[in-house]
Amino acid sequence: MKTGLLFILLLILLPCVVALQDLLPSLPPAQERILLLPLLFCFGVMVLPLLPALLYALIVAVVQGLILLQVEAGQVELGLVGPVVFYFGWAIFLQMANDTTRAMRWEIHAIASAMVTLSLLTGEFLILCAKRGGFPLDATVLLRIGVPSAAALLIAPFFYLLLRSLAPLDSRLGLAKLKPPGLEA
Amino acid sequence: MKRIQIVALALLVIAAIACCFLGAGALTRLQSGFLGVLSPFTRSGHVVQNSLGSLGKDLMTLDQLQSEYDRLLIENRQLRAENNGLRDLKEENDRFRATLGYRERSSFRLISAVVLSHDAEAWWSTIKINRGSRDGIESDMPVITDRGLVGKTTAVSGDMTEVLLITDENCKVASKVEGTKEQGICSGTRAPEGELSLSFLNKLADLQPGQKVYTAGVNGGVFPSGIALGTVKGFHARELDGEATLEPSADLGNLEEVFVVTGAK
Numbered sequence: 001m002k003t004g005l006l007f008i009l010l011l012i013l014l015p016c017v018v019a020l021q022d023l024l025p026s027l028p029p030a031q032e033r034i035l036l037l038p039l040l041f042c043f044g045v046m047v048l049p050l051l052p053a054l055l056y057a058l059i060v061a062v063v064q065g066l067i068l069l070q071v072e073a074g075q076v077e078l079g080l081v082g083p084v085v086f087y088f089g090w091a092i093f094l095q096m097a098n099d100t101t102r103a104m105r106w107e108i109h110a111i112a113s114a115m116v117t118l119s120l121l122t123g124e125f126l127i128l129c130a131k132r133g134g135f136p137l138d139a140t141v142l143l144r145i146g147v148p149s150a151a152a153l154l155i156a157p158f159f160y161l162l163l164r165s166l167a168p169l170d171s172r173l174g175l176a177k178l179k180p181p182g183l184e185a
Numbered sequence: 186m187k188r189i190q191i192v193a194l195a196l197l198v199i200a201a202i203a204c205c206f207l208g209a210g211a212l213t214r215l216q217s218g219f220l221g222v223l224s225p226f227t228r229s230g231h232v233v234q235n236s237l238g239s240l241g242k243d244l245m246t247l248d249q250l251q252s253e254y255d256r257l258l259i260e261n262r263q264l265r266a267e268n269n270g271l272r273d274l275k276e277e278n279d280r281f282r283a284t285l286g287y288r289e290r291s292s293f294r295l296i297s298a299v300v301l302s303h304d305a306e307a308w309w310s311t312i313k314i315n316r317g318s319r320d321g322i323e324s325d326m327p328v329i330t331d332r333g334l335v336g337k338t339t340a341v342s343g344d345m346t347e348v349l350l351i352t353d354e355n356c357k358v359a360s361k362v363e364g365t366k367e368q369g370i371c372s373g374t375r376a377p378e379g380e381l382s383l384s385f386l387n388k389l390a391d392l393q394p395g396q397k398v399y400t401a402g403v404n405g406g407v408f409p410s411g412i413a414l415g416t417v418k419g420f421h422a423r424e425l426d427g428e429a430t431l432e433p434s435a436d437l438g439n440l441e442e443v444f445v446v447t448g449a450k
Contacts (some may be wrong), residue, residue, distance in 0.1 A: 019226035
């Protein structure tokens with residue numbers, strides 16, 4: 001599949017995944033929610049070449065920022081700076097990880113999805129603590145961070161397989177791109 | 186790296202920096218646009234979710250149907266009896282309100298809306314409803330159920346609106362406690378567990394579990410006076426003030442249909 005087509009497919013999947021994660025039921029014990037956006041982001045930035053991956057990261061960052069946007073008395077609580085820096089950072093790191101591991105595998109995607117979810121929720125919590133004051137770190141907060149991260153780790157392989165079936169990758173992208181030199185012929 | 190790639194990278198960085206400097210107005214418009222894009226996906230998902238839910242209901246056994254029928258029959262009789270009693274109360278209430286001239290203040294123009302989804306965010310409590318600016322909804326309108334206050338509208342698109350629930354830390358409501366002169370600010374907590382916190386009370390306030398709390402209706406505020414907010418669960422004095430924990434009146438975990446207050450009648 002060509003990069004352009006894959007990019008468009010990943011763009012179309014973006015609102016689908018946001019809508020789906022809102023419709024999924026919450027998990028016990030503290031009504032934790034499953035986040036699917038980090039899973040799609042990890043797949044996107046790992047499978048696309050660097051520049052489209054960064055563009056995709058920027059779009060995901062804007063979407064994430066708009067999801068979290070709360071305007072109170074004309075003041076924005078969390079702007080787009082945090083999400084842009086966060087997703088750009090992770091996109092560059094995952095591109096490097098892709099090159100280092102020499103393969104776009106489901107294990108890397110699963111671990112990356114869990115890490116992105118964990119760091120996203122922890123970052124949001126810390127920024128809110130800095131903005132609103134207080135540091136109410138209790139069992140509920142830890143569950144709110146831990147359960148979605150663990151869920152991401154468990155769901156990621158299925159998500160990865162689903163996306164791979166939707167977007168089969170050719171020799172220029174993904175798995176085949178990262179075969180060790182000499183095996184491509 | 187080719188020259189064109191360097192130019193593309195530079196443009197991307199400029200776009201990212203531009204995004205970081207967007208103001209509240211531009212972000213609000215972007216958010217409304219995004220809600221508009223999201224709306225067909227959320228609505229379709231809601232339809233599928235409802236279809237799957239009703240599939241399970243259709244598979245009830247005859248025994249289950251019979252017991253459900255019996256239960257509904259009893260409930261129907263109870264409701265009829267209650268309704269008769271309430272009709273008298275309503276007439277009496279209408280008379281009192283007409284006498285006191287409060288009718289205008291306590292009657293609302295309502296738009297009914299179906300809850301499409303509960304947003305999947307850890308630190309914010311929001312839902313999406315199937316009404317928008319085309320139905321006359323604007324941001325900062327109170328949202329209620331027949332049992333009490335739900336929250337207020339925030340981002341509004343043509344046919345979908347985001348509602349900030351009262352269990353969110355950002356949703357602050359001026360409140361008063363029934364039967365006392367105590368007033369305070371009610372809000373949610375950072376990781377909402379379904380409880381509300383009522384702060385800035387007198388630290389010597391004599392609040393008892395079970396006392397009702399209503400909106401106070403501050404001038405120029407979002408919420409009108411007299412909407413049920415919750416019930417006192419507990420009270421403790423802090424260094425400077427008193428704080429009560431409340432059980433919300435509306436069942437915020439199982440919201441299906443809500444009403445947006447668009448104004449007074």
